[in-house]
Amino acid sequence: MNQQEIHSIVTTQRRFFFSGKTQSVDTRIAALKNLQCAIQKYEPEINAALRRDLGKSPFESYMCEVGLTLSEISYMLRHIRSFAKEKAVRTPLAQFASRSFRKPSPYGVTLIMSPWNYPFLLTIDPLVDAIAAGNTAVIKPSAYSPATSEIIQKLLSECFDKSYVSVVTGGRAENTCLLNEHFDYIFFTGSQTVGKEVMRRAAEHLTPVTLELGGKSPCIVDATADLKLAARRIVFGKFLNCGQTCVAPDYIYCDAKVRDALTSELKLQIRKQFGKHPLSNPNYGNMISEKHFDRIQELIDPEKTIFGGNTDRALLKIEPTLLSPATFDDPVMQEEIFGPLLPIVTFDTLDEAIRKINSMQHPLALYLFSQNRSAARRVMTLCGFGGGCINDTIIHLATSEMGFGGFGESGMGSYHGKDGFLTFSHMKSIVDKKTWIDLPFRYQPYRKSYAHLLRHFLK
Structure with a gap:
């Protein structure tokens, strides 16, 4: 046209x-x-x-x-x-x-x-x-x-x-x-x-x-989180639509003390939800095009791939893939992934995680898995992001009762x-002014006798 x-x-x-x-x-x-x-x-x-x-x-x-x-x-x-x-x-x-x-x-x-x-x-x-x-x-x-x-x-x-x-x-x-x-x-x-x-x-x-x-939406997992439930919900939110979701958890940012336990649960959940051979699962989606397939494949670091990593270019499919230990300097952390790769980065304190997230571009979403209500309030208050969930992923956009949108770069x-x-x-904004009365004090010539009335009306 x-x-x-x-x-x-x-x-x-x-x-x-x-x-x-x-x-x-x-x-x-x-x-x-x-x-x-x-x-x-x-x-x-x-x-x-x-x-x-x-x-x-x-x-x-x-x-x-x-x-x-x-x-x-x-x-x-x-x-x-x-x-x-x-x-x-x-x-x-x-x-x-x-x-x-x-x-x-x-x-x-x-x-x-x-x-x-x-x-x-x-x-x-x-x-x-x-x-x-x-x-x-x-x-x-x-x-x-x-x-x-x-x-x-x-x-x-x-x-x-x-x-x-x-x-x-x-x-x-x-x-x-x-x-x-x-x-x-x-x-x-x-x-x-x-x-x-x-x-x-x-x-x-x-x-x-x-x-x-969009943006790199973090998924914070602290030491108090229910790791089994967290893994289940993270795997759902991340690998839905083959990871091509603007509010998908872009990376996991977890307490170093629970990384290994969380990783084990994530592997179990991927197998449970997508089977031992996700590439042949008819309910697991594909990348939208060869261009996007190639971009994601280039981000897979074999040395850091601890689960998944297999691909099928003919079907435009990439397995749910875990990358660990990841750092903020890795190529996969330099852009929004928009595919089925899940890097796992660690922190030592929650304050460290908050400072790091706030030093980056504002994400479209933020997710926190924690059973510590005080920690949840701190993260939700101090971090800048569009919207998010506590102890779940992506479901905040699935309601007409709340607005959905980005913030800053997202x-x-x-x-x-x-x-x-x-x-x-x-x-x-409309004022419908009546015609049966017209107060005179706003019109020139201004009179001193009206000054006290003006102050009374506008104070």
């Missing part, structure tokens, strides 16, 4: 938005219900597409993509009328007589750029929030997950006229054309490198953005539930 065609889509959507049709809450509800029905109708095709792109099983596809998306729609349908209402606020005495209120209003034409690792969830979930808030949307799915992009285009074309929601497929050329356009809001999920470019291009139009990026802004509605809404 060329620049002229994309410009035509944006122009058509802006015209539709200014018609006022999306301002109606009933219209938004109808749109969400249509989307809900279409997802349910095409669930088998969605699952098949995710299998082709990432090797995901139907169970994992529903648990991590389709089910979460349907949950977000259901949440919005229950709460949208409340979210869209004007909210009255107290009016200062100096503004007597008037009514003050905050009115949620849609931005207008939005651009949603999604990644390949959870290509259905991370495309449709923000779309749900954008529609609920009353916007139109141009959707740009990743070129790395073509099968899922195809079903997304089919599904959304059936649900919406292009003047309301339109899908633009393709690669870098289409991304460039889209970023040349003036959108009213841009929602991007992906890498830091591309996120910086999106922010630079958005700045040319002073377009507000939400950036959902992103800006949040979504899910009410936070998603607010992300795609501008809160207009």
Whole structure:
């Protein structure tokens, strides 16, 4: 799709938005219900597409993509009328007589750029929030997950006229054309490198953005942790989707005293969850492409591989792999891994771990396994990160009751539930001033006799 065609889509959507049709809450509800029905109708095709792109099983596809998306729609349908209402606020005495209120209003034409690792969830979930808030949307799915992009285009074309929601497929050329356009809001999920470019291009139009990026999310395990349970939950969170999860534990940062015991439990859990031969496990996913497969394979240090390490390039599969003893100077610790490699780094004191984490780029997630409540409070208070869990991994993003988003280098802004509605809404502050009285003291010429009244009203 060329620049002229994309410009035509944006122009058509802006015209539709200014018609006022999306301002109606009933219209938004109808749109969400249509989307809900279409997802349910095409669930088998969605699952098949995710299998082709990432090797995901139907169970994992529903648990991590389709089910979460349907949950977000259901949440919005229950709460949208409340979210869209004007909210009255107290009016200062100096503004007597008037009514003050905050009115949620849609931005207008939005651009949603999604990644390949959870290509259905991370495309449709923000779309749900954008529609609920009353916007139109141009959707740009990743070129790395073509099968899922195809079903997304089919599904959304059936649900919406292009003047309301339109899908633009393709690669870098289409991304460039889209970023040349003036959108009213841009929602991007992906890498830091591309996120910086999106922010630079958005700045040319002073377009507000939400950036959902990533980073090296630590998983701290202290000496009090239940190691068996910790290993079970870490293995689930790390190797889900073959490690291609933006909030996966990027590395374990454990107390040196428990490293060997924890390592033993991790090995047991990998075998238990993925079998003795993970590469032949049909429910274990694959890397998205040869490029990403090669990048991860190069990070495997044979001298530090204590478990796993086998690969199958034909299937784009890499075994769950443990690397120990790892250090912060290792190549695998210089970038977000985004694959099934789990380095194990140790600390001697929790204060040492906190200082080290805070010296690095702010991660998207942080996980702590500990039975010491005081230690948990210290870590959650003193460390900077987007979101996280105590004694679990990744589940903090699986609720519409809390916003999900990054912090610092891992992103800006949040979504899910009410936070998603607010992300795609501008809160207009409005004063409705009555006409039956007009206090004179604010007008010139200023009078000394009004000074005490002004001080009384504004103190």
